[in-house]
Amino acid sequence: EDQVTQSPEALRLQEGESSSLNCSYTVSGLRGLFWYRQDPGKGPEFLFTLYSAGEEKEKERLKATLTKKESFLHITAPKPEDSATYLCAVHWAGYSTLTFGKGTMLLVSP
Amino acid sequence: NAGVTQTPKFRVLKTGQSMTLLCAQDMNHEYMYWYRQDPGMGLRLIHYSVGEGTTAKGEVPDGYNVSRLKKQNFLLGLESAAPSQTSVYFCASSYSLGDTGELFFGEGSRLTVL
Numbered sequence: 698e699d700q701v702t703q704s705p706e707a708l709r710l711q712e713g714e715s716s717s718l719n720c721s722y723t724v725s726g727l728r729g730l731f732w733y734r735q736d737p738g739k740g741p742e743f744l745f746t747l748y749s750a751g752e753e754k755e756k757e758r759l760k761a762t763l764t765k766k767e768s769f770l771h772i773t774a775p776k777p778e779d780s781a782t783y784l785c786a787v788h789w790a791g792y793s794t795l796t797f798g799k800g801t802m803l804l805v806s807p
Numbered sequence: 808n809a810g811v812t813q814t815p816k817f818r819v820l821k822t823g824q825s826m827t828l829l830c831a832q833d834m835n836h837e838y839m840y841w842y843r844q845d846p847g848m849g850l851r852l853i854h855y856s857v858g859e860g861t862t863a864k865g866e867v868p869d870g871y872n873v874s875r876l877k878k879q880n881f882l883l884g885l886e887s888a889a890p891s892q893t894s895v896y897f898c899a900s901s902y903s904l905g906d907t908g909e910l911f912f913g914e915g916s917r918l919t920v921l
Contacts, residue, residue: 731909733910738914738915739914739915740811740897740899740912740913740914740915741850741897741910741912742912743909743910743911746909784849784850786850793863793904794840794852794855794865794904795852795910797849797850797851798849799847799848799849800849
């Protein structure tokens with residue numbers, strides 16, 4: 698069983714069509730949940746860190762939220778330049794570094 | 808403004824050949840990591856280092872060796888390449904070990920083993 702599961706695997710949106718990406722985790726002792734963006738042919742780029750349930754972080758059209766077992770990345774009125782793969786990762790008590798999910802590939806069409 | 812630099816960016820090997828991937832960071836980070844990324848598998852940690860002269864195994868260490876002789880450099884070696892090691896390899900560095908979650912990644916090294 699994967700410790701970090703992201704859904705959907707792929708998402709296609711029209712420009713301006715808001716939606717959410719999901720990251721659920723089964724690990725115990727969460728120390729932090731992290732969102733990254735990865736463009737094709739590039740390395741992941743850090744977006745947000747969330748530490749406790751109820752916490753929210755925003756950056757431009759992106760807002761990340763955290764509950765006890767999952768996180769959502771809300772994308773409001775997306776633009777084509779938001780097209781990328783979004784990765785979720787957790788830092789938890791049983792592992793010294795980050796555990797990554799497999800990502801959600803987002804395509805925003807004009 | 809280099810950040811994390813990986814060389815080479817592309818490499819093709821034959822089965823059984825050896826090679827070394829070099830990662831260099833200019834941010835004075837203590838922690839450095841090597842990941843591989845495969846379709847449908849996500850990012851998986853191969854080895855990491857918590858400081859100069861130290862290394863530790865990650866999730867998929869078999870078939871790889873690493874060295875951290877200088878703080879700014881982290882080398883990943885393949886002694887006898889296998890087709891299963893065809894992948895995109897990412898190096899990353901960070902100020903702390905997981906606490907802030909902000910890993911700085913290189914642009915990747917695409918390795919094909921024939």
